[in-house]
Amino acid sequence: MSEEKAYVEGRHPVEEALASGRTIDKIYIAKGGKSANVKKILDIAKEKKIPVSFVDRKKIDEMSESHAHQGILAKVSAHSYLELDDLLDNIRESETPAFLILLDEIQDPHNLGSVLRTADASGVDAVIIPRRRSATLTPIVAKTSAGAVEYVPVCKVVNLVKTIEKLKENGVWVTGADMNGEKLYYDEDYKGNTALVIGNEGQGISRLVREKCDFLVRIPMEGKVNSLNASVSASILMYEVRRQRDSGS
Numbered sequence: 410m411s412e413e414k415a416y417v418e419g420r421h422p423v424e425e426a427l428a429s430g431r432t433i434d435k436i437y438i439a440k441g442g443k444s445a446n447v448k449k450i451l452d453i454a455k456e457k458k459i460p461v462s463f464v465d466r467k468k469i470d471e472m473s474e475s476h477a478h479q480g481i482l483a484k485v486s487a488h489s490y491l492e493l494d495d496l497l498d499n500i501r502e503s504e505t506p507a508f509l510i511l512l513d514e515i516q517d518p519h520n521l522g523s524v525l526r527t528a529d530a531s532g533v534d535a536v537i538i539p540r541r542r543s544a545t546l547t548p549i550v551a552k553t554s555a556g557a558v559e560y561v562p563v564c565k566v567v568n569l570v571k572t573i574e575k576l577k578e579n580g581v582w583v584t585g586a587d588m589n590g591e592k593l594y595y596d597e598d599y600k601g602n603t604a605l606v607i608g609n610e611g612q613g614i615s616r617l618v619r620e621k622c623d624f625l626v627r628i629p630m631e632g633k634v635n636s637l638n639a640s641v642s643a644s645i646l647m648y649e650v651r652r653q654r655d656s657g658s
Contacts, residue, residue, distance in 0.1 A: 416483065416485065417433075419477060419478055420446040420447070422551050422555070423436065424556070425555075427453045427459075433459050433483050434486075435461070436483045437462050437483070438451075438464070439464065450481065474548040496534075497575060507534055510647070511538075511572070511573070511607070513539070514609040515538070515609055516610065517544060518544040519550075520639045521538070521544040522552065523643075524536065524607070524643045526557040531647040536563050537566060540567055573604070577621075577623070580601075583604045583606060586614070586626060587619060587626070588630075588636065589627065592627070593626065605647065606618060607646075626646075628642060
C-alpha cells in the first residue's frame with residue numbers, strides 16, 4: 410500500500426472522509442463558515458479530537474486543487490491502493506460473483522470520479538486503473554465522486570493486459586465496451602464473475618486490451634454523435650450488471 414499526504418476538499422467529501430474513519434491530520438475552514446454542514450463537521454472533529462483551523466479563504470484557495478472546496482479542506486493521508494494479489498484473493502474467497510471495472514487510460518479526473526460514484530451505488534467490488542496514462546485519486550476525483558472514493562477500492566496495476574490474463578485465470582469473464590462490439594450490451598450475461606472494461610475519452614479501448622477481452626459489447630446509438638462520455642458508458646453497463654443480478658435475468 411502506497412501512501413502520501415493529500416487533501417480532501419468540499420463539505421460532503423470531508424464528511425465522508427470523517428465517516429469512513431480515514432486518518433485526518435487537520436481540517437481547515439474559511440473564516441465565517443457557519444452553515445449546518447460546517448457545524449456537523451466541527452462536532453465530529455471535536456469528538457475525534459481532530460484539530461481545526463479557521464483561516465482566510467485565500468489560504469484555502471492556495472491549498473486547493475479542485476477549486477471547488479466550498480470553504481473547507483482536510484489534510485489527510487493519501488488513499489491506499491488495493492494490491493492486485495489481495496483483490497484476486499478476495500475473488501477466490503468470495504461467495505458472491507465478482508463485479509469489477511477496468512479503466513483503460515481514463516485521464517480525465519472528473520470521469521474517474523463519476524465512475525467511482527456510480528461504482529459505489531451499483532455495488533462494484535473494485536475499480537482497476539493502470540499506473541501510467543491514467544487519472545489517479547486526486548482531490549478533484551474525490552470531489553467529483555461525492556465521497557465514493559472513501560468506499561470503492563481502487564487497484565493500480567502496471568499492465569492492464571497482464572491483469573486481464575490474471576483475472577481470467579481466476580474465473581473472471583472480461584467484457585469490453587466497444588462501438589464495434591458483436592453484441593448489444595444488454596444481450597450479454599453478467600451474472601457470473603464479471604469485469605467491465607471502459608476505454609478512454611478519445612480512442613476507446615486499446616488494441617491489446619480489446620484482444621484480451623472475452624466479449625465486446627456496444628451501446629446502441631441513434632443520434633448524430635457517435636460516442637458517449639466514458640463515465641456515462643460505464644454507468645449504463647454497471648446498472649445492466651446490477652439489473653441482471655437483482656432480477657436473476
